[in-house]
Amino acid sequence: MISSKPLDIPCSLQERKVLEKIALAAHELGVPAYLIGGFVRDKLLGRKTKDMDIVCVGDGITLAHKVGQSLGDNIPVSFFKTYGTAQVKWNDLEIEFVGARKESYRQESRNPEVTAGTLQDDQNRRDFTINAMAISLRDIDYGTLLDPFEGLADLDRKLIRTPLAPEQTFSDDPLRMMRAIRFASQLQFTIEESAFAAIRSNAERIRIISQERITDEFNKIMLSSKPSVGLDLLYKSGLLKIIFPQMIDMVGVEMYEGKGHKDNFYHTLQVVDNISENTRDLWLRWAALLHDIGKPATKKFEPGHGWTFHGHDAVGGKMVTRIFTRLKLPLGDKMKLVKKLVELHLRPISLTKENITDSAIRRLLFDAGDDIESLMMLCEADITSKNRTKVKRYLENFELVRKRLKEVEESDKIRNWQPPVTGEMIMETFGLKPGRIVGDLKNAIREAILDGHIPNTYEAAYAFLLEKAGELNLTPVK
Structure with a gap:
């Protein structure tokens, strides 16, 4: 009985059940079948995995349909005749089926010419030894690890x-x-x-x-x-x-008059590692990767001072769109988040170098919105000094900024805030059409609230609007 035979890899009861059904289906069809590739590798490494790859010396699509039937009446089988592959999803497992293949390549393409082959042919075409290991699902040697290229030894090494x-x-x-x-x-x-x-x-x-x-x-x-x-x-x-040639532009240290700057490439790699310790969010990691991407374009040596990178945050923000477009990364909200974080990444740092005014805090909260925590995480990841005293001081400064952000937010409710008097209200009040005057008045209200000149209330904003409109000889029509 297959069910009584051990496997050379650790498997759950559910995984064993599936493999036994695959083995039985393959036996009934008279085709040798094997579990191969990443599932075998990850099980031997103790990593979680849910993707099974089954290769058979025969028709993988036919085997997939038979396995699907054995697993239940409503188990769908997705198949692609052109490639001779099929997929069955069962509970949390995704099982891919394919016939054993032999491949040959042309110089101008990575798409191989494929012919039917043996298990040996299929293992030969695998990319790495650790991905070429297979578990036999045949009656004669069920559960045995087939490892012709010493992949198991390479896992150990x-x-x-x-x-x-x-x-x-x-x-x-x-x-x-x-x-x-x-x-x-x-x-x-x-x-x-x-x-x-x-x-x-x-x-x-x-x-x-x-x-x-x-x-x-x-x-x-x-x-x-x-x-x-x-x-x-x-x-x-x-x-x-x-x-990604823009990354290469950050490599190296340039010396002039005995003064150098840090290697921005390896600094960036450290920042990416730092933020990765706190989040698995891909786009926050991209923000870390690109936070200094504008430095090569803004690098300048100032006599008596040293190397500067003035405006690299703004330049870097503009580069984000071009980079995302070239790399075919998403251009919607994900790109906008990365762009925002790159453009704002110096703002919290600047707040640690001066007396923190409520106005500066309000503006940061307004500009960062719900991404303020992500921005602070990026800023803390940007600390790569080997000097523990400096690191301690920087972190304490950022903690002070966090405290002030919380205080001002609780007081002013400025995050994701919109001025209490809208452009539509301004047009209706003064009988104006959309145009520059409406925008100027709306911006004046916003700036007055952010600077703390007036409170964040409709009454104060409307009174301020009437005052500013009067300076432009505008009078309410209602």
């Missing part, structure tokens, strides 16, 4: 290595270069020396990969527990210069 020659592996499918770095970053593994050399020599091949696929891998690197590992490997491999 924490090593990313290709099953076949790395030069050929990365030339055939250049996206594997990004995947190697992504796995190194996610798993905190090392890329084998010859494999990394092959990535460097094949870096230009990444240009044949679609931007969407590159960005997908880049985002997975950004979501790893320590993104700097992958970002630094992208830089050292030569890939970053091709896929």
Whole structure:
């Protein structure tokens, strides 16, 4: 009985049940089947996983339908005849089925020519040894780990290595270069020396990969527990210069008259790591990555003072839109959040260097809105000094800013605030049409409230409006 046979990987009762049904279906169809790839790897590493890949020496779509029927009457099977693949979703598991394949590549494309193959052919085409391991679902050796390239040993060694020659592996499918770095970053593994050399020599091949696929891998690197590992490997491999050249502009330290500035590239990597310790939000991590992106364009040496980067926050904010467009990142609210945080990231810092006025606090609350906590998180992540005394002082200053933000917010309710007198009210009061005068009056009310000249009430705002309108010889029509 299959159910009595042990598996060489730890599985839950639900996972064992599914595998047994797959094994039985494969037996009835007379096709050898295997569990292969990331599920096997992650189980051996003790990582959570819900994606099973099943390869069979036969028709994967037919096997998927038979498994779907065995799991229940209403289990849908998604299949793609063109690619010979199928998917079954059952509870929280997503199970992919495909026939064993042999692949060959053309120089100008990463899309292989595919023919039916054996399990050995299928394992040979895998990107890395740790992803080529399989668990047999055949009667004869059910549950046995099939590991022709010593992937298990590479897991122990924490090593990313290709099953076949790395030069050929990365030339055939250049996206594997990004995947190697992504796995190194996610798993905190090392890329084998010859494999990394092959990535460097094949870096230009990444240009044949679609931007969407590159960005997908880049985002997975950004979501790893320590993104700097992958970002630094992208830089050292030569890939970053091709896929994200603006980051390369931040590399290095320039000296003049004995004065230098910090390496903004490695400072940025540290900021990304810092914020990643506190959030898994991809877009806050992107804000950390881009917070100093405007520095190369604003770098200037001022005699007697040193290096300055005046206005890099504003320049960086403008660059965000172009970068998101080029990388095919979302251009809606996610991009606007990153842009806002880049533009505002110096504001809380400036508040720690002067007497904090209520006006300055109001303006920060007004401009940041509901993203004030995200902004403060970014500012705290921006502290990368090795001097513990300085770090302690900076954090204490930011805590003071947080306290004042809370006090002013509770008093003035200014976050996400809109002036109590709207543009429509102004037009109705003075019989005006939309235009500059309406905008000027509305802005005057807003500035007066933010500066604390008048309270945040309708009565005070309306009285101020009448005063300002009188200066323009406007009189109410109602």
